[in-house]
Amino acid sequence: MFVKVCGLSTPESVRAAVESGADAVGFVLTKSPREVSPGRARDLLEHVPEGIAAVGVFRHEAAPEAVATAREAGLEWIQLHGTRSQEDVKTVHDAGMRLIRAVTMVSAPDEFEEWGEDLLLIDAAIPGSGEVWDYSSVRRLGLGTRPWLLAGGLTPSNVGTAAAEAGAWGVDVSSGVESSRGVKDLDLVGAFVRSAKA
DSSP, X not given: OEEEEOOOOSHXXXXXXXXXXXXXXEEEOSSSTTBOOHHHHHHHHTTSOTTSEEEEEESSSOHXXXXXXXXXXXXXXXXXXXXXXXXXXXXXXXXXXXXXXXXXXXXXXXXXXXXXXXXXXXXXXXXXXXXXXXXXXXXXXXXXTOXXXXXXXXXXXXXXXXXXXHTOSEEEESGGGXXXXXXXXXXXXXXXXXXXXX
């Protein structure tokens, strides 16, 4: 099970994710309670060992702008939320970067098609809400063997069941491992990664 811990903003939270076995860490580079500056992301990157994907997360920024900001932060992965196009995928790849394209369960049907992204992320209808949703509904999309991440409302206690219900290749967490909005609980971070991997 591929595990990404998102919205990290301190060296301690990055180390907690890495040491517990996360495969990817996410830095929010868009307006959010979890937002960090490109400079801060670059500093946090020093705590991410080689082989672990470090991802810059964007919401409505245009793809070229996201590429420029991620490059400033020293990141090679970009996660794009919001309404996107196949041209956005091409823009990211032409820049030599890898892409997680995020959609929600209320996205248009064509948005679930393969656009060439490296990973698809499927979130709840309201991303970042932390609300539990019908994870089994993803199976109806017929994603086959595509690598994709399940997100939205996941916690250490439900991640195993949710991933099994959805048939997920990987999982992504942010609010489900926080003590308050934007503040990671280091024990919950470790517990989530271990639960997902188990």
